[in-house]
Amino acid sequence: MRRLPHLMLAALLVFGVAACGDDDEPSGDATPSDTPTSEVTTSETPSETPSESTSETPSESPSQTSTPKPPPSQPPTTALPPEPTAPSQPPTSTAPTNPGPTTYAEALARFDARGTEPATMKRFRTPAGTYCLLQSDFAIGCELDSGKGVPAADYCGPDGPVDSVGRITYGEAGNPVAECNSDTIREPGAKLVGDGSAIAAPGGGGLLCLVEDIGVTCVDKSNQTGFYLGTGYSVF
Structure with missing residues (x-):
């Protein structure tokens, strides 16, 4: 009978230990509750990754592709030097180009173009120094001023006094x-006349001359002949 209290005390202690074991169970269940917390933490990690890839990466790509590359610079062009031309051939004659008439018809056309009435004179001189005799027992024709003869070496020949034509007479x-x-x-005593003047021999016959800056043109309508004497010369 004395062991009964001891048995009851032992039973109470066992019950108390069991009860304490039951109280510790809920604290052991708290471990699963901590696991979701860690899962929330891992869920935040994906949220950071997209934000970095969508905000930074696209902004850099357009800035690189939108800047056009400068075109390659073209090398400077250099003008080619002109091709050398053949030297001009020297004239075959020393005589100047004849700017006056070379035919009787051309001479009359120059008179008609002036359309002026001729003055009557036996002789006259021009601003260029040409002297003309239209009526004389000595000579009829025109003569250039001294030193102004038209070069004509072929015409004058080696035996002539000079190698230029300085006078034309009938x-x-x-x-x-x-x-x-x-x-x-x-x-x-020869009178000076200006360029553009027309001069006729007295009596209505003989020479009719036209004074121009290129020289003097004279015609004889009685036999349709004439000449030009100035910077060049011709007889027709």
Whole structure:
């Protein structure tokens, strides 16, 4: 009978230990509750990854592709030097180009183009120094000023006094003849006439001359002959 209290005390202790074991069970269940917390933490990690990839990466790509590359610079062009041209051939004659008439028809056309009435004179001189005799027993024709002869070495020949034509006069046959003269037919008292003047011999016959800046053109309408004497010369 004395062991009964001891048995009851032992039973109470066992019950108390069991009760304490039951109280510790809920604290053991708290471990699963901590697991979701860690899961929330891992769920935050994906949220950071998209934010970095969507905000930073797209913003850098357009900035790189939107800047156009400068075109390659073209090398400077250099002008090619002009091709050398062949030197001009020297003239075959020393005589200047004849700017006056070379035919009787051309001479008359120049008179008609002026359309001026001729003045009547036996002789005259021009601003260029040409002297003309239209009526004289000595000679009829025109003469250039001294030193202004038209070069004509082929015409004058090696035996002539000079190698240039300085005078044209009417010969015995009634035709004009170019002369490589070294003398003169000038007489004092010739009147100076200006360019564009038309001069006729007295009496309504004989020579009719036209004064121009290129020289003097004269015609004889009685036999349709004439000449030009100035920077060049011609007889027709």
